[in-house]
Amino acid sequence: MKVGFIGAGHIARALAAGWCRPEVADPPALAFYDVSPEAAERAATDCGGEVADGAPGLVAAADLVVVAVRPQQVAGVLADVGPWLGERSLVSVAAGMSMERLLEGLPEGAHAGRVMPNVAAALGMGVFLFVAGTLGDEEHDVQELFAKAGDVVRVAEEDFDTATAVAGCMPGILAMLVADFASAGEARGLEPDVARRLAVGGVSGAAAVIAREGDPAAVLTAAATPGGMTAAAVRSLEEHEIRTAVHLAVRVAAGRARELA
Numbered sequence: 001m002k003v004g005f006i007g008a009g010h011i012a013r014a015l016a017a018g019w020c021r022p023e024v025a026d027p028p029a030l031a032f033y034d035v036s037p038e039a040a041e042r043a044a045t046d047c048g049g050e051v052a053d054g055a056p057g058l059v060a061a062a063d064l065v066v067v068a069v070r071p072q073q074v075a076g077v078l079a080d081v082g083p084w085l086g087e088r089s090l091v092s093v094a095a096g097m098s099m100e101r102l103l104e105g106l107p108e109g110a111h112a113g114r115v116m117p118n119v120a121a122a123l124g125m126g127v128f129l130f131v132a133g134t135l136g137d138e139e140h141d142v143q144e145l146f147a148k149a150g151d152v153v154r155v156a157e158e159d160f161d162t163a164t165a166v167a168g169c170m171p172g173i174l175a176m177l178v179a180d181f182a183s184a185g186e187a188r189g190l191e192p193d194v195a196r197r198l199a200v201g202g203v204s205g206a207a208a209v210i211a212r213e214g215d216p217a218a219v220l221t222a223a224a225t226p227g228g229m230t231a232a233a234v235r236s237l238e239e240h241e242i243r244t245a246v247h248l249a250v251r252v253a254a255g256r257a258r259e260l261a
Helices: 010-019 037-047 055-061 071-085 099-104 119-123 136-147 157-168 170-187 192-213 216-223 229-239 242-260
Strands: 002-006 029-033 064-067 089-092 111-116 126-131 150-154
Touching: 002 010, 002 055, 010 029, 010 037, 010 119, 010 126, 029 037, 029 055, 055 071, 064 071, 064 136, 071 089, 071 099, 089 136, 099 111, 111 136, 111 157, 119 126, 126 136, 126 157, 136 150, 157 170, 157 242, 170 192, 192 216, 229 242
Parallel strands: 002 029, 002 064, 064 089, 089 111, 126 150
Antiparallel strands: 111 126
C-alpha cells in the first residue's frame, strides 16, 4: 500500500515513524505534500518516503490519502483533492471534522473515514479512534494499516469528540503531570536532572503496569496501600478535586474539538 500524506506536521510524522519501525512487517510506502516544502522534505527523509510536487500528484500516486492538516484547512484540501480521488480511500486525522462535513467536501460516492491518532504512534504505541464512514471494502485494510502503529478502537461518530479528548489529549496531559511532579521534587531539593528522571521513569513504568493489567482502578488500589505514601498523596489530590478537574478538562477538550472545524 502507498500512503500519501497531505500535511507533514507532528501527527503525520508520528504515523510515518510508527509505520516505518524496523519490526513492522510489510510497511507502507509513503509520500508527503505540505505547503511547507521543508516540512515535507524533513518527513520524507526521516522515514525514507518521497516528496510530491502537489496535492493532485500525491493523490494520483497513492492508494490511501491521509489528510493531516489543521481542522480549519480541511475543507480547502478536500476541494483540491476531490476531483482526483476516484476510487481511492481518504482518511482525515483532523479533530472536529465530522463524517458529515467530510463527505460534504468530497465527490458523491467517495470512500472516506476518520481516524484520531496520538503521538505515541511513533513508538508503535498509539491509540487510534476509528470511524469507518464510507470506506466500504477498504475498511479492513485501513484498520490493519493503523494497527501496525498501535491499538485501533472503533467508536460511534457521535462519541468521537469525547473519545478524542480522552485518548488524543492524554500524552499532553501526562506530560504536564510528569513536569509538575519533577518540579515538585526539585522544589523539595532534588537536582533537576534527578527529579526529571524519576518522574519520567515513574510514569513509564506505571503506564506499562496499567497496560498489562488493563484496569487502572485495580492498579491504584494495589499501589495505594492504606496508611502509605501513595494513599496520602491520592487523598490530597482528591481533597483538591482532581477528579472534578479531569472531568472538566475532558468536557472542555471535547467542546473545543467541535469548534475547531
